[in-house]
Amino acid sequence: xxxxxxxxxxxxxxxxxxxxxxxxxxxxxxxxxxxxxxxxxxxxxxxxxxxxxxxxxxxxxxxxxxxxxxxxxxxxxxxxxxxxxxxxxxxxxxxxxxxxxxxxxxxxxxxxxxxxxxxxxxxxxxxxxxxxxxxxxxxxxxxxxxxxxxxxxxxxxxxxxxxxxxxxxxxxxxxxxxxxxxxxxxxxxxxxxxxxxxxxxxxxxxxxxxxxxxxxxxxxxxxxxxxxxxxxxxxxxxxxxxxxxxxxxxxxxxxxxxxxxxxxxxxxxxxxxxxxxxxxxxxxxxxxxxxxxxxxxxxxxxxxxxxxxxxxxxxxxxxxxxxxxxxxxxxxxxxxxxxxxxxxxxxxxxxxxxxxxxxxxxxxxxxxxx
Numbered sequence: 511x512x513x514x515x516x517x518x519x520x521x522x523x524x525x526x527x528x529x530x531x532x533x534x535x536x537x538x539x540x541x542x543x544x545x546x547x548x549x550x551x552x553x554x555x556x557x558x559x560x561x562x563x564x565x566x567x568x569x570x571x572x573x574x575x576x577x578x579x580x581x582x583x584x585x586x587x588x589x590x591x592x593x594x595x596x597x598x599x600x601x602x603x604x605x606x607x608x609x610x611x612x613x614x615x616x617x618x619x620x621x622x623x624x625x626x627x628x629x630x631x632x633x634x635x636x637x638x639x640x641x642x643x644x645x646x647x648x649x650x651x652x653x654x655x656x657x658x659x660x661x662x663x664x665x666x667x668x669x670x671x672x673x674x675x676x677x678x679x680x681x682x683x684x685x686x687x688x689x690x691x692x693x694x695x696x697x698x699x700x701x702x703x704x705x706x707x708x709x710x711x712x713x714x715x716x717x718x719x720x721x722x723x724x725x726x727x728x729x730x731x732x733x734x735x736x737x738x739x740x741x742x743x744x745x746x747x748x749x750x751x752x753x754x755x756x757x758x759x760x761x762x763x764x765x766x767x768x769x770x771x772x773x774x775x776x777x778x779x780x781x782x783x784x785x786x787x788x789x790x791x792x793x794x795x796x797x798x799x800x801x802x803x804x805x806x807x808x809x810x811x812x813x814x815x816x817x818x819x820x821x822x823x824x825x826x827x828x829x830x831x832x833x834x835x836x837x838x839x840x841x842x843x844x845x846x847x848x849x850x851x852x853x854x855x856x857x858x859x860x861x862x863x864x865x866x867x868x869x870x871x872x873x874x875x876x877x878x879x880x
Contacts, residue, residue, distance in 0.1 A: 516571045517835040518813050521820055523574075524714040524742055525642050525675030527603045531813060532835055533574030534567045535746060535824035539589055540582025542769025545611055546687050549774065551582055553767030554826050557589060563831040564593035568602065570835045576744065576822045578607035578647055579632050587635035595637045605678065605715075605744070606632045609647035610686075618652055620661035629668060643715045643744075644668065645678030649703055650685040662711050678715035678744075679707065681732055689871040708739075715742045720816070721750045722808055722854030723777075723861070733816070743819035748812040749805065749834075751824070753777060753786065756794075756804045760784040774868050777861055785864065789857035796849060802833055809837040811850045 514520075518532030539560035543551030564575070575594070577586045587606065594602060608628045609619045616624040633639060644665065651658040668674045682704040688697060716736050720729050724747075736743050749755055751772065758764050763780040766773040776782055790804065797803040812821045823834045842850075 518839045529574035530572045533822045535822040536577040538824040540586030553770035561593045573602040580610040591637035603642040605643035607645040607647035620657040622664040643676045644674040676714035679713040681718040754808040806837040
């Protein structure tokens with residue numbers, strides 16, 4: 511361990527780099543983007559704020575930066591290089607992913623030669639000669655997992671060459687196009703699929719989505735599973751992509767520009783925010799009415815319910831970086847954690863009772879059933 515005071519405390523990645531448990535998620539700074547005929551970016555990004563935010567994060571002790579080739583179609587990676595390029599590489603960790611962006615004429619995102627080209631692009635974008643973690647970004651390996659074995663061999667080859675230090679994969683999840691093009695009755699159980707893939711991939715790192723609005727069924731058993739296999743966990747979306755910060759209200763619902771994936775999500779609409787509001791008020795009553803109080807409660811919940819894991823929190827402004835990284839790492843009592851879990855569960859159930867998260871998922875399912 512190093513002797514620097516790290517936001518959220520410190521942890522050691524499989525490759526040996528000591529990093530802050532509160533890491534920096536760099537999807538939002540990639541800006542607007544389209545991929546697979548879907549909006550997959552953030553329209554609220556600003557490059558100057560992004561670079562300044564990354565620099566501020568490092569100055570505050572955060573040294574774990576997570577990105578992917580599809581975030582702004584490489585723009586997020588290039589901004590990280592711009593902000594951190596002058597800092598000795600050993601002082602920070604970079605994690606990226608492959609699988610959501612497919613080059614023209616490539617047979618599949620996980621075709622090995624395509625994966626190598628994507629890795630080379632990522633290394634160039636980031637201005638580095640290695641990644642601390644390189645992850646499989648989704649579970650679509652083609653019909654009958656045709657590309658799975660070859661993809662795993664490619665990752666282990668990259669690792670043997672010193673291009674990546676650790677292999678990662680996502681926990682149970684849905685491949686984005688599957689939500690709009692496959693009826694629920696035809697979708698494979700995502701937990702069974704994850705466990706099948708895990709046995710072949712044997713990852714060093716596992717990416718898990720979790721926050722107060724995540725159904726417990728989505729993460730149930732994953733703590734124990736990761737511990738049993740000695741896998742490092744990186745938790746993402748701890749603030750529900752902004753829903754848990756209180757900045758979006760029924761009277762001021764957000765508007766999103768072209769290429770923003772949140773435009774597909776019903777939970778950002780005024781009716782959904784009206785449902786969420788009283789639950790956020792419950793948290794305010796207990797922890798305080800400032801934005802800091804909400805943010806720190808949500809981040810602290812993830813830090814303490816996933817002991818030893820990294821928690822990746824995104825940003826689009828310097829102010830958000832400072833707010834996020836000021837979170838006390840271990841300040842919540844057991845009673846606080848139980849309270850937050852209860853409020854979050856009730857909020858999630860209330861939101862889910864009115865329909866699917868993705869508006870186009872509901873439409874697609876309706877068309878399939880009709």
